[in-house]
Amino acid sequence: xxxxxxxxCILCVFAFMISCKSDVKNxxxxxxxxxxxxxxxxPVKQDLGTTSLLxxxxxxxxxxxxxxxxVTTQLTDLLNGDGPYTIFAPSSxxxxxxxxxxxxxxxxxxxxxxxSLLIKNHVVEADLSSADILQAIxxxxxxxxKTLGGAVLTVSMKDGALFVKDSKxxxxxxxxxxxxxxxxxxxxxxxxxNTDAK
Numbered sequence: 001x002x003x004x005x006x007x008x009c010i011l012c013v014f015a016f017m018i019s020c021k022s023d024v025k026n027x028x029x030x031x032x033x034x035x036x037x038x039x040x041x042x043p044v045k046q047d048l049g050t051t052s053l054l055x056x057x058x059x060x061x062x063x064x065x066x067x068x069x070x071v072t073t074q075l076t077d078l079l080n081g082d083g084p085y086t087i088f089a090p091s092s093x094x095x096x097x098x099x100x101x102x103x104x105x106x107x108x109x110x111x112x113x114x115x116s117l118l119i120k121n122h123v124v125e126a127d128l129s130s131a132d133i134l135q136a137i138x139x140x141x142x143x144x145x146k147t148l149g150g151a152v153l154t155v156s157m158k159d160g161a162l163f164v165k166d167s168k169x170x171x172x173x174x175x176x177x178x179x180x181x182x183x184x185x186x187x188x189x190x191x192x193x194n195t196d197a198k
Contacts (some may be wrong), residue, residue, distance in 0.1 A: 069106075069119050
């Protein structure tokens with residue numbers, strides 16, 4: 001009986017020591033993550049509106065797949081340049097709505113040039129806010145924009161919302177708009193345009 005009690009005591013002490021170690025480890029992790037959050041949030045607050053479109057695109061959750069596409073097609077330097085640029089970035093859900101065969105085509109390394117053209121066809125060499133676009137639409141009803149890839153996008157307004165249409169008539173609505181970068185603006189679309197480029 002004494003032997004069992006002794007073993008139980010040893011087990012309890014051992015369990016207590018393990019739990020203390022675990023608590024110390026977790027506290028250390030909390031401190032580490034707290035420091036990292038502070039370190040990343042301070043520069044963003046100080047530098048609001050003066051970061052490049054690339055940084056803004058990377059930090060916009062809806063543009064996660066568009067950011068991946070920029071990396072895959074090696075167009076990141078472009079959006080880190082002087083600009084100005086306006087990006088009409090399809091949301092991640094817009095990319096996921098593409099037919100699987102179409103998405104696989106673009107993701108095939110052999111089709112990198114075509115994928116690059118698709119991405120360029122969502123970028124315009126101008127600094128356009130939604131207010132600028134609205135003003136242009138008021139003058140001409142439809143506002144045509146030429147992309148870096150050579151495609152023409154037509155922006156119009158329906159029922160109080162802005163829509164962007166490609167040459168094949170595929171129309172995407174603007175969701176989140178006017179994400180400001182030091183070298184332009186980012187707008188989020190609910191569809192991928194110019195997929196006929198393949």
